[in-house]
Amino acid sequence: METDPRPVPVAPFVDETLAGVALWAQGDGLTLSPRVEVETWTFDPELTGRVLTNLLSNAIKYAPPGSTVELSATSAGGTLRFAVTDRGKGIPAGEVDKIFEPFHMVKGSKAGTGLGLAICRLAIQA
DSSP states (O other), rough: OOOOOOEHHHHHHHHHEEEEEEEHHHHOOOOEEEOOOOOOOOOOOOHHHHHHHHHHHHHHSHHHHHHEEEEEEEEETEEEEEEOOSSSOOOOOTTTTTTTTTTTOOOOOOOOOOOOOHHHHHHHHH
């Protein structure tokens, strides 16, 4: 994958990313919450947006109705860290090492192809 890093105002980026999944979240009675602690950072906004949208989609799919899904952007040690947090049941311990493999789906998963997290892994590696 090719990347196109450039300076990005982080708060508007986070807001735009959350807006892209807002209707789906509202349909499940979820609240989307941004938490941004950095102003501008250099990264590829398109590729990063795709990764975060996938992670948010997973969080929305498994979050309990009426709960909150948070997208945060923080920095530590010169690194930007995005995190998606929800109150879902989480990933079983025995599956954590497997979820980024193509076509792997955790038993009892809701509909999907098993490719989303594998694609996210490739994008992050790029």
